[in-house]
Amino acid sequence: MAGNWKMFKTAAETRTFFEAFRPLAAAAEHCEIVICPPFPNLAAAVESAHGGRIQIGAQNLYWEKEGAFTGEVSGPMIRAAGATHVIVGHSERRQYFNETDETVLKRTVAALEAGLTPIVCVGERLEHREAGQTKTVLFQQCREGIARLEERKFSRIVIAYEPVWAIGTGKTATPEIAADAHGVIRGEMRARYGEGAAENVRILYGGSVKPDNVKSLMAQPEIDGVLVGGASLDAKSFAAIVNFTS
Ligand code: PGA
Secondary structure, eight states: OEEEOOSOOOHHHHHHHHHHHHHHHTTOTTSOEEEEOOGGGHHHHHHHHTTSSEEEEESOOBSSSSSSOTTOOBHHHHHHTTOOEEEESOHHHHHHSOOOHHHHHHHHHHHHHTTOEEEEEEOOOHHHHHTTOHHHHHHHHHHHTGGGSOHHHHTTOEEEEOOGGGSSSSOOOOHHHHHHHHHHHHHHHHHHHOHHHHHHSEEEEESSOOTTTHHHHHTSTTOOEEEESGGGSSHHHHHHHHTOOO
16 A cells, blocks of 8 residues: 655655554554655655654656766665655656656666665556557556566566546546456566466556545455555545555
């Protein structure tokens, strides 16, 4: 269960969140919990998590380890800050910051080299879905991205299916639509890496996940977890999501 805070919260607000969230999430032993704050708050989040079971992730990274790349942050820097995960290729990065399948792949490899678990995002836009191109887009993003990883690297990633039309819009994909897309992605991974690897890879659903729809999404065997934006900003609502009971 991963929370993507996007460009929200200061360091002080991060500490306040964790104080409220830690006790509420203490009993959620059925899942891994990752929270991804903005870069300047990674240290505050790591500290506030107190080495407990809540893991911290960044929202992006650059593929070089260091150098003259003003404004960028590398995998080793994120790792050194105490984070364990990093989101890669989020649709907002693809849409507003010119991320391509190629740069997503470079970031994924860099994350793995730094010892981070990349949460690699794929997903179609509304016009693709309306034109019946969802599968084609997912195939393309998988083939040009994660399917190019060596097998041993593939086993260390998490995939997030995030239909762009469902992000921040309040329009959740129905559990069936989401599960269908997860099946497409898993099928592509099965063809590339074989049955075992495809079964083991975790595919999260993201896009307007809320406390009141998490249960029906998680009831789908294809959906292994969720990547939550807006509803992860509030300690009670994210706790209600991680504490869902099947
Ligand atoms: P949302 O965002 O839950 O606010 O729709 C999801 C995401 O972009 O990861």
